[in-house]
Amino acid sequence: MKNILLTIEYDGTSFFGWQRQPEKRTVQGELERVLSVVCRCPVQVNGTSRTDAGVHALGQRASFKGDFGIPTDRLVVAANNILAGGMNSIGKIGDLRIVSAEEVPEGFHARFDAKGKKYVYKILNCQETQIFSRNQYYQVRKSLNIEAMKQAALYIKGTHDFKCFQAAGGEEKKTTVRTIYDLQITEEKNELGKRTIFIEIKGDGFLYNMVRIITGTLVEVGSGKLPAEAVQDIVESGQRQKAGHTAPPQGLYLSKVYYKLEDLAGL
Known part of the structure; x- marks a missing residue:
């Protein structure tokens, strides 16, 4: 079981905020959708801050756990490719990007461990x-x-x-x-x-x-x-x-x- 800490940036203009909501595009919802595809298992992301609709991030942090085989560095590349448009992403820039990912201790939580x-x-x-x-x-x-x-x-x-x-x-x-x-x-x-x-x-x-x-x-x-x-x-x-x-x-x-x-x- 891996515990991954993400650093994320996004343009909040087209999102209904961070927190997942039914039938609405949110940052958490998009991350969970894409990471679940990349990791080939259901992923639930815990964010540090629940930013409102329209608010941007240069250094949002979020953590998630999963039993998956893809290396951490490849996870970032694969997820960002999907976020930018997948096979048709050449020359495109999406409004959400994972800046980095790192493995952290099992008990670490992006929100509760933040100072x-x-x-x-x-x-x-x-x-x-x-x-x-x-x-x-x-x-x-x-x-x-x-x-x-x-x-x-x-x-x-x-x-x-x-x-x-x-x-x-x-x-x-x-x-x-x-x-x-x-x-x-x-x-x-x-x-x-x-x-x-x-x-x-x-x-x-x-x-x-x-x-x-x-x-x-x-x-x-x-x-x-x-x-x-x-x-x-x-x-x-x-x-x-x-x-x-x-x-x-x-x-x-x-x-x-x-x-x-x-x-x-x-x-």
């Missing part, structure tokens, strides 16, 4: 409508004050009860206390003056829609709707209605999953 995650949220901050970026960025037309956003981010870093950044409808958690180890906000401008803002957030766990609500709150600070210091009061209040809007899914990327605490905390 934390890093997400990246991408904002396109310009006036002109960008139709070719609509599925990869959140476009905000009003110019954002990035220094105010950085100031607000200081109130989010650390260990807090983040109930104010939790949307209704998610899985009920035993506690809403989380630790945000790092929250960086940077920007880039291209030769045409288009401005992209990146919010990179690393923590030991995230509540339902937490990163998207944090992003929406920071956008409201950057646009002048909220003062930076109001974020401290928002966190302390624990009230969702005081925080900003929920930013749309297409700008969100699951960037990395950590399995060692020292890597997560930067020790």
